[in-house]
Amino acid sequence: MYVPHFNAMTDDAEIRRLVAEIGSAQLITVGADGFPLATLLPVIWRDDTVIAHMARANQHWKAIGADRPVLLVVTGPQAYISPNWYASKAExxxxxxxWNYSVVQLSGRATVHDDPHWVRGAVDELGDRHEGHRDEPWRSSDAPDKYIQGQLRxxxxxxxxxxxxxxxxxxxxxxxxxxxxxxxxxxxxEDSRDAVxxxxxxxAAGDRPA
Structure with a gap:
């Protein structure tokens, strides 16, 4: 990724916070035919590991080769910047x-897990991440076990x-x-949540000490 020095994010806590706030990433790999494959996935990044899951019907997972590099792209809010907003335009x-934006790219190696116990752990951790702040957080145990087992398959x-x-x-x-x-x-x-x-x-960036 092209990163001019003045645009570089270097604080690990800030980078991880952005990834946690977005909560999803494009998983990008290269298929056997040489063409790229991409799937948007919910993700959790802890230590040096990202966990996620995807639909079995999505053939992308079958193209993830052992020990082959993968790329995760996490994109934050973005917005068009009009030249009319610059004070220097009048000068x-x-x-x-x-275009202003923030983005994190994580490169590494992927492993596919087809073990129901591992997959349920990932689903529960992702659920806890997004439900934990609610007054009555949903848990997979709220649904009939037979139903959950079918969803996990x-x-x-x-x-x-x-x-x-x-x-x-x-x-x-x-x-x-x-x-x-x-x-x-x-x-x-602007009438845009991303712009705001x-x-x-x-x-926030302007408030940080140089």
């Missing part, structure tokens, strides 16, 4: 549109051993403070 007009687990982490936050860091302030104001007036989220991330 010299030398401005063009761009319809999926396979995927475990990725992470070997490389690259993260990028493109938040107009190469612009002046006045230009960045204009971008934040412009984004906050990018503005909030830009504010």
């Amino acid at each position: 010299h007009g030398k401005v063009v549109p761009t 319809a999926i396979v687990g995927v475990e990725i051993s992470v070997e490389r982490v690259e993260a990028k936050a493109k938040f107009s860091q190469n612009r002046s403070g006045e230009d960045r302030a204009g971008v934040v104001t412009g984004l906050l007036h 989220a990018v503005a909030e991330q830009m504010r």
Whole structure:
């Protein structure tokens, strides 16, 4: 991934927090025919391991070769940036549109798990991650066991051993403070949750000590 130094995310806790907040990733591999395969999966990243699961009917899992590299792409909020938002436009007009976003790429090796015990553990951990904050969190034990066993047979687990982490936050860091302030104001007036989220991330990045 192309990461200019001023866009590089280097704080491990911040990178992991972004992945946890998004909660999903595109799993990308290369098939036997040389063409890429991609599947969006719910994920949990702990230590150097990512766990996930996918539908058994999805032929992608059969193309995951042992000890072959895989790529996980986690994409945060993103938004178009209008040149009209830059204070410098009025000064010299030398401005063009761009796109602000954050993204994490995890590279490593994947293992497919077809063991019901492992798969249920992954499902329960993913469920706990997203249900834990609720007043009455759902648990797989809430459903009839026979039903759950049938659902588990319809999926396979995927475990990725992470070997490389690259993260990028493109938040107009190469612009002046006045230009960045204009971008934040412009984004906050957009009718888009992603635009507002990018503005909030830009504010948070600006509040951090250099």
